[in-house]
Amino acid sequence: MNADRTLPWDWYAGKIPENVVIDEDAYLETSYSFLLYRSELPLGVRVGRGTSIYLGTMFDVGPKGKVSFGDYVLMNGARIICDSEVTMGDYCLISWNVVFMDTYRVPLTPEKRRRELELVPTRSLRVAMADVPAQPIQIASNVWIGFDACVLPGVSIGEGSVIGARSVVAEDVPPFTVAAGNPARVIRTLDPSEKEKYPK
Numbered sequence: 001m002n003a004d005r006t007l008p009w010d011w012y013a014g015k016i017p018e019n020v021v022i023d024e025d026a027y028l029e030t031s032y033s034f035l036l037y038r039s040e041l042p043l044g045v046r047v048g049r050g051t052s053i054y055l056g057t058m059f060d061v062g063p064k065g066k067v068s069f070g071d072y073v074l075m076n077g078a079r080i081i082c083d084s085e086v087t088m089g090d091y092c093l094i095s096w097n098v099v100f101m102d103t104y105r106v107p108l109t110p111e112k113r114r115r116e117l118e119l120v121p122t123r124s125l126r127v128a129m130a131d132v133p134a135q136p137i138q139i140a141s142n143v144w145i146g147f148d149a150c151v152l153p154g155v156s157i158g159e160g161s162v163i164g165a166r167s168v169v170a171e172d173v174p175p176f177t178v179a180a181g182n183p184a185r186v187i188r189t190l191d192p193s194e195k196e197k198y199p200k
């Protein structure tokens with residue numbers, strides 16, 4: 001990152017927000033990923049060592065939102081819709097078009113939703129806001145999530161687990177399991193002793 005918080009290779013004329021900490025060994029393809037970012041916390045996003053964040057990743061993070069990625073995460077283009085907290089451990093592999101949402105952002109009833117949609121054009125970023133509390137999402141280390149999957153509010157995915165492509169993860173996924181489908185169900189268990197083969 002340059003001293004003025006631009007990226008030397010960036011095609012978009014944006015800057016990395018001041019409350020975003022990206023390890024010097026991490027890679028962020030473009031500052032465009034922060035177009036919808038508006039966290040006002042002292043630390044809004046933290047990206048660990050060796051982590052790569054590619055084109056298509058969007059940090060749609062609200063004023064009280066906080067996102068943390070561990071080391072050696074490979075993020076191939078996820079949408080992170082966060083009004084509370086999205087945390088991810090180390091060595092996670094996130095495929096194309098995965099959505100992590102700790103909030104739905106719009107009310108369930110049509111009448112309230114209409115009112116919210118009428119407010120969108122009055123806001124500088126023209127975004128909708130939730131009327132119910134967000135629920136944090138936790139992704140443990142060594143998790144692999146297949147393309148087009150969606151992780152819903154309040155979900156935890158345990159260490160070493162795999163989520164099938166196009167799954168909708170509505171409930172917690174235990175460690176060392178493969179879950180898939182809509183809603184995602186455990187389809188296979190993995191060997192937890194694998195954990196002994198790597199340091200963390």
Ligand SMILES: CC(C)(COP(=O)(O)OP(=O)(O)OC[C@H]1O[C@@H](n2cnc3c(N)ncnc32)[C@H](O)[C@@H]1OP(=O)(O)O)[C@@H](O)C(=O)NCCC(=O)NCCS
Pocket residue numbers: 093094095096145146147162163164165166167178179180181182187188
């Ligand atoms: C999750 C995954 C790894 C599971 O592979 P697997 O263990 O070989 O699973 P199988 O093919 O033996 O399928 C087991 C069962 O789960 C079902 N299943 C597998 N993947 C599924 C998915 N994504 N959605 C719904 N059901 C799925 C199968 O239909 C099968 O059901 P059955 O027992 O009723 O016949 C694989 O299906 C997948 O989705 N991979 C994603 C790959 C990807 O996104 N790559 C991008 C590169 S980062």
